[in-house]
Amino acid sequence: MNYNKTKSLFLIGIMGLVSGAVAQTLTVTSATESTTDLFQSANITFVSNDRFTTGGESLSPNIFGGAVTSPEGGRFFFADGTPAGTVVSVEFNTTSLLSLDKINLSLGDGGGNRGVSNFALYSRTTAGTFTVADRIFSQALASDYTTAYGTFSITASESFTPVTGQFFRIELTQTGSSSIRLAELDGFGSVVAVPEPKTYLMLSSVLLLFFFKKKLACRLS
Numbered sequence: 001m002n003y004n005k006t007k008s009l010f011l012i013g014i015m016g017l018v019s020g021a022v023a024q025t026l027t028v029t030s031a032t033e034s035t036t037d038l039f040q041s042a043n044i045t046f047v048s049n050d051r052f053t054t055g056g057e058s059l060s061p062n063i064f065g066g067a068v069t070s071p072e073g074g075r076f077f078f079a080d081g082t083p084a085g086t087v088v089s090v091e092f093n094t095t096s097l098l099s100l101d102k103i104n105l106s107l108g109d110g111g112g113n114r115g116v117s118n119f120a121l122y123s124r125t126t127a128g129t130f131t132v133a134d135r136i137f138s139q140a141l142a143s144d145y146t147t148a149y150g151t152f153s154i155t156a157s158e159s160f161t162p163v164t165g166q167f168f169r170i171e172l173t174q175t176g177s178s179s180i181r182l183a184e185l186d187g188f189g190s191v192v193a194v195p196e197p198k199t200y201l202m203l204s205s206v207l208l209l210f211f212f213k214k215k216l217a218c219r220l221s
């Protein structure tokens with residue numbers, strides 16, 4: 001199936017569901033992928049229902065900028081044979097702690113098949129098992145995409161109150177009887193600066209000096 005990307009913006013401004021205290025807004029455009037986002041080349045630690053784990057190479061790195069060309073250049077497919085409503089997931093981490101405030105999920109359905117009806121993002125600052133408490137938002141998408149958004153090749157862009165994290169999980173709900181086609185997952189925000197160990201040492205030294213000076217002043221007074 002042809003899956004050309006176009007750049008034209010055709011629909012904006014759909015308010016999303018609100019999960020917890022995190023405000024969120026969904027914008028849907030025709031597909032556009034970033035090569036300079038914060039998730040580019042992220043480290044994948046888990047993929048549910050990976051289509052190629054038994055038959056060859058996993059294409060999951062394609063989600064984060066990989067360019068394996070078969071069966072479709074730069075895209076990832078979960079395994080076929082699962083019914084509509086199946087929830088699949090990918091877990092990954094970045095090399096730096098992030099302040100994240102937007103993700104772009106690039107998808108393509110075919111008359112409702114291979115699409116996503118809902119996506120949810122989880123975030124943690126440390127490695128570990130994801131729980132409901134780690135969920136940043138859950139967002140519904142209309143189906144099929146051509147009817148709802150004007151093209152079957154879309155980027156669902158979710159903006160939200162900034163969260164700090166380095167370990168992430170994306171959950172996707174399958175619309176049809178064929179598996180999800182996931183072209184790209186982009187993350188946006190900024191890298192959180194973590195002080196160098198020598199900075200901590202300098203701060204400790206200054207505090208110690210202050211403490212001893214104060215103690216000495218007390219003894220002399």
Ligand SMILES: [Ca+2]
Nearest residue numbers: 034035040186
């Ligand atoms: Ca990317």
